[in-house]
Amino acid sequence: MKMPAMFADPQSPLYDANRNPKHVPPTLVDLNYNCEHPPPLNLVSNNLKTMYSIKLSHQFSTQMVSNAKTAELFFGHAYWAGDQASPGAGSIESVPHNTIHNWCGDYRQPSLEDMGNPLFFAHHSNVDRMWTLWKALGGSKRTDFTDPDWLNAAFLFYDENTQAMRVKVKDCLETTNLGYKYQDVDIPWLKSKPVPRKIAKKVAKTSGEIADVAEIPRPIVHFPVKLDKVVSTLVKRPKQKRSKKEKEEEEEVLVIEGIELESDAFVKFDVHINDEQDSLSSPNETEFAGSFVNVPHKHKPGKKMNTKLKLGITDLLEDLMGEDDEEVLVTLAPRYG
Numbered sequence: 001m002k003m004p005a006m007f008a009d010p011q012s013p014l015y016d017a018n019r020n021p022k023h024v025p026p027t028l029v030d031l032n033y034n035c036e037h038p039p040p041l042n043l044v045s046n047n048l049k050t051m052y053s054i055k056l057s058h059q060f061s062t063q064m065v066s067n068a069k070t071a072e073l074f075f076g077h078a079y080w081a082g083d084q085a086s087p088g089a090g091s092i093e094s095v096p097h098n099t100i101h102n103w104c105g106d107y108r109q110p111s112l113e114d115m116g117n118p119l120f121f122a123h124h125s126n127v128d129r130m131w132t133l134w135k136a137l138g139g140s141k142r143t144d145f146t147d148p149d150w151l152n153a154a155f156l157f158y159d160e161n162t163q164a165m166r167v168k169v170k171d172c173l174e175t176t177n178l179g180y181k182y183q184d185v186d187i188p189w190l191k192s193k194p195v196p197r198k199i200a201k202k203v204a205k206t207s208g209e210i211a212d213v214a215e216i217p218r219p220i221v222h223f224p225v226k227l228d229k230v231v232s233t234l235v236k237r238p239k240q241k242r243s244k245k246e247k248e249e250e251e252e253v254l255v256i257e258g259i260e261l262e263s264d265a266f267v268k269f270d271v272h273i274n275d276e277q278d279s280l281s282s283p284n285e286t287e288f289a290g291s292f293v294n295v296p297h298k299h300k301p302g303k304k305m306n307t308k309l310k311l312g313i314t315d316l317l318e319d320l321m322g323e324d325d326e327e328v329l330v331t332l333a334p335r336y337g
Helices: 043-055 071-075 091-104 119-136 244-249 314-319
Strands: 154-158 164-168 201-204 210-213 231-236 253-262 267-273 288-294 304-312 327-336
Touching: 043 091, 071 091, 071 304, 091 119, 091 288, 253 267, 253 288, 253 327, 288 304
Parallel strands: none
Antiparallel strands: 154 164, 201 210, 231 327, 253 304, 267 288, 267 327
């Protein structure tokens, strides 16, 4: 969980002076990086559970697991030429891709630049490895997009003889077709599922119905809001008591839309569900649903972005015993920007 030492040696051609001097080895990476905030004491556990969230299957769960059971949840929204930019990133892009960019960049620079070459390419190769792992986790919907507009999208590259060549997305879906495969190594985050911080207490109403008791009432807000403080809102669910078959066929998704920010700003906020205690949950806990993270782009100063965030929450609601609830309490907690 460290930046490889070869990238931190000032005598090495792989070195970049604009990386964060506080984050060179032996400092551990923080996959839920909140910029100026100190990392948690349980950083290793947080990192493992953050990755679990991002990538896995129905048996496992969060970024790889519970938040990303479909191509759209993993890759992000479909994006055609002529569309408004940034239609909505997938779980792999916000965390760990964006957080690692921001963690490596120099906090003294105006846009936290820069990760620098060739660490940039090593990082993106690892993101590519996450894609390969995600597809191997199983599940009927953990597959690549099939839209021909995406499959036939083409890019120009130079080969080893400096000859321009056109490469289509469909040529790159399997690494073995490109002449390489990733080494099989132990993946500790596969067994690092977050756990609920508490099971909601139940009390009997006079009518005989069962109701949840929130320990800390949060004021319910009406959107849009400026996210300069923690806000909570109740969101009605489309259906309760879904069968196992229904859950396998269709993921329940929380959509946060109309996220407006400047593209050259580092912005991060966390999303919590049914988190009714005074202090909000960490990535170690099921109530932590995911994060929105923006990497500053200094070549677009002052340009406004309008985007959205989607989080798969089927497994989370199961673990929190919330399948019977008509509403979920959604809490947005600003972390930076």
